Amino acid sequence: MTEIRRCLLEAPADQIVERLADTLERLYDCSAARLFQVDYRLAALLPLDGGTPGPGPAIRPGGASTTSSGSTRTAWRTSR
Numbered sequence: 001m002t003e004i005r006r007c008l009l010e011a012p013a014d015q016i017v018e019r020l021a022d023t024l025e026r027l028y029d030c031s032a033a034r035l036f037q038v039d040y041r042l043a044a045l046l047p048l049d050g051g052t053p054g055p056g057p058a059i060r061p062g063g064a065s066t067t068s069s070g071s072t073r074t075a076w077r078t079s080r
Contacts, residue, residue: 003027017048 004023011019017035024033036045038056045054 021049 004020004027007019007023008016021033021035025031034051035048036054037048038045042056044056047053
């Protein structure tokens with residue numbers, strides 16, 4: 001997580017999305033990463049690379065879990 005934080009802090013404002021995608025691709029050894037913003041109603045996924053918006057994430061029963069420290073973590077899954 002430190003590398004991701006460093007990437008976000010060091011990237012120029014107009015290159016944050018590209019630098020973050022590059023960092024995630026390198027860290028997770030994947031060929032492409034697409035970043036999305038979720039609108040406050042959870043009605044749409046807005047691609048940060050300027051592509052076409054997609055349907056919002058579906059929250060499935062049992063999507064939230066509790067960590068060992070007692071905090072809540074939510075698992076987001078997109079519907080197909």
